[in-house]
Amino acid sequence: xxxxxxxxxxxxxxxxxxxxxxxxxxxxxxxxxxxxxxxxxxxxxxxxxxxxxxxxxxxxxxxxxxxxxxxxxxxxxxxxxxxxxxxxxxxxxxxxxxxxxxxxxxxxxxxxxxxxxxxxxxxxxxxxxxxxxxxxxxxxxxxxxxxxxxxxxxxxxxxxxxxxxxxxxxxxxxxxxxxxxxxxxxxxxxxxxxxxxxxxxxx
Amino acid sequence: xxxxxxxxxxxxxxxxxxxxxxxxxxxxxxxxxxxxxxxxxxxxxxxxxxxxxxxxxxxxxxxxxxxxxxxxxxxxxxxxxxxxxxxxxxxxxxxxxxxxxxxxxxxxxxxxxxxxxxxxxxxxxxxxxxxxxxxxxxxxxxxxxxxxxxxxxxxxxxxxxxxxxxxxxxxxxxxxxxxxxxxxxxxxxxxxxxxxxxxxxxxxxxxxxxxxxxxxxxxxxxxxxxxxxxxxxxxxxxxxxxxxxx
Numbered sequence: 001x002x003x004x005x006x007x008x009x010x011x012x013x014x015x016x017x018x019x020x021x022x023x024x025x026x027x028x029x030x031x032x033x034x035x036x037x038x039x040x041x042x043x044x045x046x047x048x049x050x051x052x053x054x055x056x057x058x059x060x061x062x063x064x065x066x067x068x069x070x071x072x073x074x075x076x077x078x079x080x081x082x083x084x085x086x087x088x089x090x091x092x093x094x095x096x097x098x099x100x101x102x103x104x105x106x107x108x109x110x111x112x113x114x115x116x117x118x119x120x121x122x123x124x125x126x127x128x129x130x131x132x133x134x135x136x137x138x139x140x141x142x143x144x145x146x147x148x149x150x151x152x153x154x155x156x157x158x159x160x161x162x163x164x165x166x167x168x169x170x171x172x173x174x175x176x177x178x179x180x181x182x183x184x185x186x187x188x189x190x191x192x193x194x195x196x197x198x199x200x201x202x203x
Numbered sequence: 204x205x206x207x208x209x210x211x212x213x214x215x216x217x218x219x220x221x222x223x224x225x226x227x228x229x230x231x232x233x234x235x236x237x238x239x240x241x242x243x244x245x246x247x248x249x250x251x252x253x254x255x256x257x258x259x260x261x262x263x264x265x266x267x268x269x270x271x272x273x274x275x276x277x278x279x280x281x282x283x284x285x286x287x288x289x290x291x292x293x294x295x296x297x298x299x300x301x302x303x304x305x306x307x308x309x310x311x312x313x314x315x316x317x318x319x320x321x322x323x324x325x326x327x328x329x330x331x332x333x334x335x336x337x338x339x340x341x342x343x344x345x346x347x348x349x350x351x352x353x354x355x356x357x358x359x360x361x362x363x364x365x366x367x368x369x370x371x372x373x374x375x376x377x378x379x380x381x382x383x384x385x386x387x388x389x390x391x392x393x394x395x396x397x398x399x400x401x402x403x404x405x406x407x408x409x410x411x412x413x414x415x416x417x418x419x420x421x422x423x424x425x426x427x428x429x430x431x432x433x434x435x436x437x438x439x440x441x442x443x444x445x446x447x448x449x
Contacts, residue, residue: 007270007301040391042391049383055366056368063380082334090321096223166277168277169273184373192381
């Protein structure tokens with residue numbers, strides 16, 4: 001989910017960028033020489049996830065998985081998502097450079113929320129596969145619903161009722177993405193717990 | 204004199220950001236139309252002078268135009284009466300000009316930079332060094348992980364896998380993501396250990412300090428001066444025009 005350059009009004013853009021900068025500042029405090037390699041590799045994963053498409057009807061949707069990334073990284077999700085978005089804007093023209101702050105905010109803030117809400121649940125010893133699946137579905141839900149609500153808020157403050165149709169279409173388009181993100185996040189968590197449980201533990 | 208063969212994109216990035224901010228700030232459709240027209244003229248000039256090939260440029264603009272199409276469908280059309288809404292059309296037209304002018308300018312100014320160049324330029328303009336290092340390391344790791352992804356896709360094709368909307372596709376997508384995360388986690392551990400063994404910190408990684416402003420080539424300064432002058436003239440003249448025709 002990317003908002004293009006030029007869609008948001010300047011005051012909204014400035015407020016969203018200020019919030020993203022605050023989130024990035026917190027995330028950067030957690031970016032140490034020890035955590036940077038992991039953050040960079042997860043940014044690479046987040047970037048590549050955006051290129052994975054699942055056919056739906058006549059078209060296809062690409063995975064977002066911001067909730068899953070947030071669940072695994074916490075506040076580091078802010079710099080990680082920012083960097084992935086910079087590269088997506090540079091290489092594919094997804095989003096744009098002026099809306100980087102807004103796009104970072106709408107994807108990373110719900111990611112951090114998913115971490116705050118679900119991490120204690122994930123950290124309990126020997127999580128059962130069913131619980132992991134529920135956590136995966138909830139992470140995707142918080143990530144995507146949060147991102148959609150934030151995008152709707154930014155569009156509403158930019159254009160009010162004139163953009164209601166765009167907001168509705170944006171929300172509608174996220175439904176298949178949510179279903180696929182939820183299924184994939186649930187499966188990924190159970191697979192990680194089986195193959196590399198250390199990947200689920202916080203560093 | 205810089206001995207660095209890589210281009211220093213600070214001034215181009217500054218010019219692209221200036222255009223983005225100016226286009227986001229102005230409410231004048233005339234100004235946006237002129238900015239979009241200037242961007243199209245610059246693109247045509249670069250294509251005619253063989254600096255750019257039209258194919259990649261058009262493909263990238265097509266990506267941007269998908270969002271523009273959404274805007275026209277939802278903002279310009281009154282679906283209850285199935286007719287064009289004049290206020291919606293005006294707003295959609297303004298948003299289209301804004302989106303296309305910003306996207307095309309960014310593409311023309313930054314299109315030839317890679318992630319490392321961009322990281323360096325952004326750090327040169329004040330982006331925190333940690334973020335610059337993260338960006339540069341990420342660019343390098345994408346190539347490595349992409350190789351892993353390609354191996355996975357080849358293996359899946361060998362097993363006659365064809366993606367479609369099915370439970371199997373979801374499972375295979377989840378396996379791909381899980382495998383990428385596992386690969387990333389193991390690689391991150393190896394990287395951290397390797398750096399530690401060599402007494403390096405990852406934050407010291409690849410974003411080299413930018414050269415002095417004075418050592419930047421004249422052509423780069425000319426790009427920034429040209430873009431700034433075009434912006435100033437456009438915004439001033441269109442504001443006078445708008446006042447006269449109000």
